Amino acid sequence: MPLPQILIALVPGLPLAMAALLAFAPARAAVRAVLPLAALPALALTLLPDSALLAEPWLMLGGQFGTDPVGRVFMGFSALIWAAAGWAAVGWMRGDDHATGFAACFLLAMAGNLGMFTARDVASLYALFALMSFASYGLVVHGRSGSAFAAGRIYIVFVVAGELALFAGLALMAANAGSLMLADLRAAPVSDIAAGLLLAGFAVKLGIMPLHVWLPPAHGAAPVPASAVLSGAMIKAGLFGMIAVMPFGVAEMPVHGTVLMAAGLVTIFAAGLGGVNSDSPKAVLGWSSVSQMGLMALGLGAALTVPGAWALVLPALMFQAAHHGLAKGALFLGTGAFGAAAALRGSWAALPLLALPMAALVGLAPLSGYAAKEGLRAALAAGPAGWVPWLVLALTLSGLVTTLLMGRYLLTLWRQVPTVPRAVVEGPGWVALPAATLAACGVLLLGLWPLAGFGPVPSSWPKDWLTQWPVAAGVVLSVAGAIWGHAQRVGPLVLLAQVMAPWHAAEAYGQHKVRMTQRAARRLARAIPAHIDAVAARWRLGQAAMAAVLVALLAVEAPALFSQIAEHAPFAAAGPDLPQP
Amino acid sequence: MSPPDPYLLLDLGLAATILVLALAALRQRDSFTMAVVFILFGLLVALAWVRLDAPDVALAEAAIGAGVTGALLLRTLRHVGGERRDPAPVPRVVAGMLGLSVAGFATLGGLALMATPRHGTGLIPAVAARMDQSGVEHPVTAVLLNFRAYDTLLEVVVVLAAVMAVWAIDRTIDRAAAPLPYLPGVALRGPIAGAYLRLVLPALALIGAYLVWIGAYSPGGAFQGGAVLAAAGVLSALARGGRWPRTAATMPLLRGSLVLGVVVFTGVGIWAAVAGGGVLHYPPAQAKPLILLIEASVALSIAATLTALFLGHMPQPAARIALRKGTTNDT
Amino acid sequence: MTPETIYGATGIALFAIGLYHALVLPSALRRIVALNVASVGAGFVMVIAAWRPGGGADPVPHALVITGIVVLVAATAVALALVRALHDADTTETDDTP
Amino acid sequence: MIPQIDLAAIDWMLVPVLAPLLGAIAGFVLPRAATAAGMAGLGLSAVGSAAITAQVRTGAAPSTAIGGWEPPLGIVLAADGLTAAFLLLTVVLTLAIGTTRALTPAPARGAAIFWPLMLLLVAGLNGAFLSTDIFNIYVTLEVAALAAVGLAVLTGSAAALRAALNYLLAGMLGGVLILLGIGLLFHAHGRLDLAGLAAVAGSAPSDGIALIAIIAGLALKAALFPLHAWLPAAHSNAQAPVSALLSALVLKAPLYVALRLWVGVLDPATASGTVLGVMGAGAILWGSVQALRAERLKLLVAYSTVAQVGLISLAFGLSAANPAAIAWTGAVTLMLAHGLAKAAMFMAAGRIVEEVGHDRIAELDRSPRRPTLAQFSFALAAISLIGLPPTLGFAGKWQLMEGAVRADAWIWLAMAMAGTLLSVGYLSRVLVGFLRFDRVRGAVGEHQGWTLADGPPLLLAVTAFGAGLFATHIIALLAAGAPLGQLPGAMQ
Structure with missing residues (x-):
């Protein structure tokens, strides 16, 4: 078997094999120590130019795997993030009681996430996507705390709902297309229901409002290395899924496009509000991810409305995904580094590490974030005419939102220093070095992008420095907000209480209502089946059912029966009898 | 007309x-x-x-x-x-619904049956054409033991399964506390009953054997004969108060007679396969003796199984019964 | 009217009587008897399927009915054994056995 | 001199019936050797089933006229892909259950009688799978039914006796209904072989009544809602290996026969399919709701069987919507998946009860004893039952969905989806208990209670989980040589 095909098999195969090895106690320590290596086949495959095809007709419903330029871009940055997070996890999990379980979930999710970029058929794509989603549950609840289980509960509810929507949508598309190959799916016409189900299913992973509910708590609850891959790599899987199955650039679906764009517009700003009201630094980062995914929704919606724009939108979205993944991964790992530094009494020491990815995220020139925004701006300009001004405005203002969120992030970081395990305090390099690597890769992205084969890097050097105004405004607003908030805390508390009183009252009332409704629902859920049970017993369900079944079958068969009986005339003479022997 | x-x-x-x-x-x-x-x-x-x-x-x-x-x-x-009786009977409404739907089913079924002409020939010609290869003269016996012998084999298996199930049920009862399994009060004991039994048992055995034998030529056969033999078995068991014979030595013999029919039937079937004809494909020349052999053993088994079903409990070694009768709450 | 129609109707009627009573009767013992009645009804249908006006009946349905009778007696024996065992179990339950 | 035996020329068709039969007799006559005789009988029948499957795979359509008498007079045994799949399922499940039984120390009651009864059950089921004669199928079903009742009482509790009585009465009623249907069919058409009936069925007025009687009888035997009242008690009060047999295997026989009659013999366009589909939908909802409420683990698993049987019979509803489009292979794959997963679940549940000492779901997370392997098997089986990829359940559900989409049967599709969602709900009740440790009093002994008996359920669960990877093979097998007509909608 040639090398590329071996690598394709290894992309999900190596992590799965390592996960299987964890079942053997003697091998556990060794496997946990080489966690980052599991992402190497994917990295290597990214560098191979050819798209190799590996067909496994025996696998599930006939699996086919291969690489193409889009998949390789996703695989490249995702594998980098997985490797860095794995590296950090080696240190983070030292001495943790549940380290083996974490490693198993981590490897399974990695296999799903990296493997799905090579899938060429629906069943494999869905299977790997589901593997990633369900294995991540283990990452979210790893802390075993009440809040972790609460976050996990919300997470799993959304995952199951999303998987159901995806399953139904994919089955519909596959049936329409008459094939299980993704390429055929993209070429076939798609029904509105199928498109809606698919967009909704993948949007759950992307965290586009109103399907974002699970994301901030989950990203906040997971341990730092897990948050990094959740936010950096895994939510991009939703974007890849949409690109892989939907007929972008072919079909024109104005309704779906409009809904997506509207959701994106809301997401960008509402997520900002959510983040500013959040108290935990990692949850703030989660909200920031939601806000950034709103940008993705804008691009996708524009391309659905005007298929011609897809040629521009696709590279812009991929660049944005790669940039955001690397920067966000670095920031999450950096949060861990900050915790370690704070424990060593040198919070400031971690700031340089955080500065670079933060600057990239807010879109400061000449970093990758600015380039990403410029690319997206150019692409959106080809979108639907009526929407373009709004889209561009939203894109510009998103810089302001992100800056505010970063300010909030720093503030909460300072107030609520994240706790880190002893192993990381003793060796801060375990998180600092991977974070720095990812940040550096973010810078290198500008240089490496042309190799991906999607044209040159969008301009990263602004012609007019005034375009940076949202960042400046955001910084000013953040500082002002922080000062004002501080003043409020020490100042006239009574005034604050009065201002906030209606809010609190409304909140308490709402909570009370929700609790009552929940209790009533629970009581009903218990009472109704019990009542039906009692009635069924009293009325002898078993016996009455026989009557019901007989009547139903008779009713269904009666017309044919009557017509046949009438045809044969009742009491007909018997058929020809046998002559006497 | x-x-x-x-x-x-x-x-x-x-x-x-x-x-x-x-x-x-x-x-x-x-x-x-x-x-x-x-x-x-x-x-x-x-x-x-x-x-x-x-x-x-x-x-x-x-x-x-x-x-x-x-x-x-x-x-x-x-x-x-x-x-x-069940403490709560089926409610009248449900019973009425059931009555209506069953009546509807029966009315439609009856009408449909009347309207359906009986199939002209059925399988009469098919049977008639093959009677000379069947080895017996009576068509029903030919169907039961040759043309559809597989059905009949499984039928004997059903009866055997019933005995096993009844014994499994018997195993679940805690005999120390439960009433004794046999039938006190109907025991056929005393000199008159003894003389009666001495007269009746051989007669029943003779009738049963005759029914099995005559099955090859005219109505009768293994199942009917087996049932008559079972009557003899039940009577002799009643003479012992509804119990199996006490000697433990009867256990393997008893189990052997229960399975004899299936064993001989299957054995002949496999022998026919090994002899080259296919399973249960008797060579025409030996068909008659083989069928009689199967009938005799099936009749014996049917008699034994029906007796076992009537008694409804496993035979126990004599020592254990004595122990149980002596002390009710031992161990 | 021929014996066929008379006994055909009897068979279906017996089946209906058995089916109805197998569902509504209050004691397990009677339900078992009702099932036996229903099975006799099914037997009637087969016997008239075999019957020919001039004599010379079809032997195959006869064999089937015999098989059906034996199968049903086996099932009946098991059901009655269960009835007896349940009776014993309930008797011991009401006694003050530990 | 060694006699030359031509293996290919051996007629394997009766081996899966006669081998367990002889094993049962040997075990019955020699109770001390019951285990050995039982395993030998199962092994020999496994060889026969494998040989038949091999013949089917090569494209041959093996069939044997017993005694050399051709239909319509004689009885013919025949095998196609569908038969082979169910023979294999029987082999895998009975070997696993038998091995568990052989590995565990014998229980006090009914130790010796278990083996002959189980082998008679296997003989009956294999006979039903292989037969092409409708009366012969009735007799084989009765063999299986009586043996199953004998097995169900082995726990010896009064509850088990009561449940077994209801089980037997339901089975007898079903049998009598089927017998009436057979009588009507013979009256009108003068034959009993399925192939011959297929050509003429539907032409006589009484065929409609025969169809109703047979369907009602089979539905009663398969515990299709609302005729399921006997099932939960019978399945939850039996010993764990017996519950596994009853739920995973015995229920499949009437479903298999229904499928055979539906696809091959009766008129599939009949609107009765809608009735069966509605019953299936009711089963999904009712079974799931009861499973959500159940307080005992085994009762939950038993109610989940009710729901899963409903899911399988949705296929009949689909066939009413558009007979040409429905993928029966999906329904069959689901049956196989449910068989494997449910057997693993019941046996794992039995192990959990053994280790923890009770099966109250609400208190499972309080137990300091955690039979980890059994819990793992249960979880894997649950994943297959829910139908997550790459399990066999997923492969089945996927094909069923595709059939539903092609038939434009939106309501049935929504019902199947609801069933999936509900199964996540009730199974997660149990799985969450496995994962929680915060309510344990005392030290947690995570690795207590590994015994050899954990092996077979684990193996079954892994098979149910991993077999989805080889779904194409299963689909190809189902499409292989079909004496009664290929399953419509088979994917190539």
Whole structure:
């Protein structure tokens, strides 16, 4: 078997094999120590130019795997993030009681996430996507705390709902297309229901409002290395899924496009509000991810409305995904580094590490974030005419939102220093070095992008420095907000209480209502089946059912029966009898 | 048009009586009367089937459907001393619904049956054409033991499965506290009963053997003969108070006689396969002796299994029974 | 009217009587009897399927009915054994056995 | 001199019936050797089933006229892909259950009688799968039914006796209904072989009534809602290996026969399919709701069987919507998946009860004893039952969905989806208990209670989980040589 095909098999195969090895106690320590290596086949495959095809007709419903330029871009940055997070996890999990379980979930999710970029058929794509989603549950609840289980509960509810929507949508598309190959799916016409189900299913992973509910708590609850891959790599899987199955650039679906764009517009700003009201630094980062995914929704919606724009939108979205993944991964790992530094009494020491990815995220020139925004701006300009001004405005203002969120992030970081395990305090390099690597890769992205084969890097050097105004405004607003908030805390508390009183009252009332409704629902859920049970017993369900079944079958068969009986005339003479022997 | 049937009135009367007896058996208050009416019902059904040119079936219904089932019913009633009714009967509304739907089903079914012409020839020519290869002269026996012998083999297996299931049920009962399994009060003991048994048992055995033998030529056969032999077995068991013989040595012998029919049947089938014909494909020359061999062993097994079903408990070594009778709450 | 119609109707009627009572009767013992009645009804249908006006009946349905009778007596025996065992179990339950 | 035996020329068709039969007799006559005789019988029948499957795979359509008598007079045994799949399922499940039984120390009651009864059950089921004669199928079903009742009482509790009585009465009623249907069919057409009936069925007025009687009888035997009242008690009060047999295997026989009659013999366009589909939908909802409420683990698993049987019979509803489009292979794959997963679940549940000492779901997370392997098997089986990829359940559900989409049967599709969602709900009740440790009093002994008996359920669960990877093979097998007509909608 040639090398590329071996690598394709290894992309999900190596992590799965390592996960299987964890079942053997003697091998556990060794496997946990080489966690980052599991992402190497994917990295290597990214560098191979050819798209190799590996067909496994025996696998599930006939699996086919291969690489193409889009998949390789996703695989490249995702594998980098997985490797860095794995590296950090080696240190983070030292001495943790549940380290083996974490490693198993981590490897399974990695296999799903990296493997799905090579899938060429629906069943494999869905299977790997589901593997990633369900294995991540283990990452979210790893802390075993009440809040972790609460976050996990919300997470799993959304995952199951999303998987159901995806399953139904994919089955519909596959049936329409008459094939299980993704390429055929993209070429076939798609029904509105199928498109809606698919967009909704993948949007759950992307965290586009109103399907974002699970994301901030989950990203906040997971341990730092897990948050990094959740936010950096895994939510991009939703974007890849949409690109892989939907007929972008072919079909024109104005309704779906409009809904997506509207959701994106809301997401960008509402997520900002959510983040500013959040108290935990990692949850703030989660909200920031939601806000950034709103940008993705804008691009996708524009391309659905005007298929011609897809040629521009696709590279812009991929660049944005790669940039955001690397920067966000670095920031999450950096949060861990900050915790370690704070424990060593040198919070400031971690700031340089955080500065670079933060600057990239807010879109400061000449970093990758600015380039990403410029690319997206150019692409959106080809979108639907009526929407373009709004889209561009939203894109510009998103810089302001992100800056505010970063300010909030720093503030909460300072107030609520994240706790880190002893192993990381003793060796801060375990998180600092991977974070720095990812940040550096973010810078290198500008240089490496042309190799991906999607044209040159969008301009990263602004012609007019005034375009940076949202960042400046955001910084000013953040500082002002922080000062004002501080003043409020020490100042006239009574005034604050009065201002906030209606809010609190409304909140308490709402909570009370929700609790009552929940209790009533629970009581009903218990009472109704019990009542039906009692009635069924009293009325002898078993016996009455026989009557019901007989009547139903008779009713269904009666017309044919009557017509046949009438045809044969009742009491007909018997058929020809046998002559006497 | 066929000429009017002189027996038509008899048919109508017989049919009406059968229906009335069925209803009477089911709606009768007293359980014992119910069992007796049910046996009567079975005998009249047998009569109707004789009228319909089905003497073999009639014999089977009389011996097994009425006789064995009736004996089982009476034996159960004796054990439980009357019926136990559900505390809450089926509500009238449900019963009414059921009655309506079953009546609808029956009306439509009856109409459809009337409207359907009976299949002209059935399998009569198919059987007639192959009778000379079957090894026996009686067509029903030819069907049971040659043409559809596989069905009959499985039928014997069903009876064997019933014995195993009954013994499994018997195993679940805690005998230390439960009533003794046998039938006190119906024991056939004393000099008169003994003389009666000495007279009746050989006669029954003779009748059973004759029925098996005659099956090759005319109505009769393994199942009917086996049922008569079972009557002999039950009577001799009643002479011991409804118990198996006490000697533990009877265990393997008893189990052997229970499975004898299946073993011989299967053995002959496999032998035929090894001999080259295929499973249960008797060589025409040996068909008759083989069929008689199978019939004899199946009849013995049927007799043993029906007796076992009637007694309803596993044979136990004598020592254990004595222990149980002596002390009720040992260990 | 022929014996076929008379006994065909009798068979279906017996089946219906048995089916109805197998579902509504209050004691397990009677339900077992009712099932036996229903099975006799099914037997009637087969016996008239075999019957020919001039004599010379079809032997195959006869064999089937015999098989059906034996199968049903086996099932009846098991059901009655269960009735007896349940009776014993309930008797011991009401006693003050530990 | 060694006699030359031509293996290919051996007629394997009766081996899966006669081998367990002889094993049962040997075990019955020699109770001390019951285990050995039982395993030998199962092994020999496994060889026969494998040989038949091999013949089917090569494209041959093996069939044997017993005694050399051709239909319509004689009885013919025949095998196609569908038969082979169910023979294999029987082999895998009975070997696993038998091995568990052989590995566990014998229980006090009914130790010796278990083996002959189980082998008679296997003989009956294999006979039903292989037969092409409708009366012969009735007799084989009765063999299986009586043996199953004998097995169900082995726990010896009064509850088990009561449940077994209801089980037997339901089975007898079903059998009598089927017998009436057979009588009507013979009356009108004068034959009993399925192939012959297929050509003429539907032409006589009484065929409709025969169809109703047979369907009602089979539905009663398969515990299709609302005729399921006997099932939960019978399945939850039996010993664990017996529950596994009853739920995973015995229920499949009437479903298999229904499928055979539906696809091959009766008129599939009949609107009765809608009735069966509605019953299936009711089963999904009712079974799931009861499973959500159940307080005992085994009762939950038993109710989940009710729901899963409903899911399988949705296929009949789909066939009413558009007979040409429905993928029966999906329904069959689901049956196989449910068989494997449910057997693993019941046996794992039995192990959990053994280790923890009770099966109250609400208190499972309080137990300091955690039979980890059994819990793992249960979880894997649950994943297959829910139908997550790459399990066999997923493969089945996927094909069923595709059939539903092609038939434009939106309501049935929504019902199947609801069933999936509900199964996540009730199974997660149990799985969450496995994962929680915060309510344990005392030290947690995570690795207590590994015994050899954990092996077979684990193996079954892994098979149910991993077999989805080889779904194409299963689909190809189902499409292989079909004496009664290929399953419509088979994917190539």
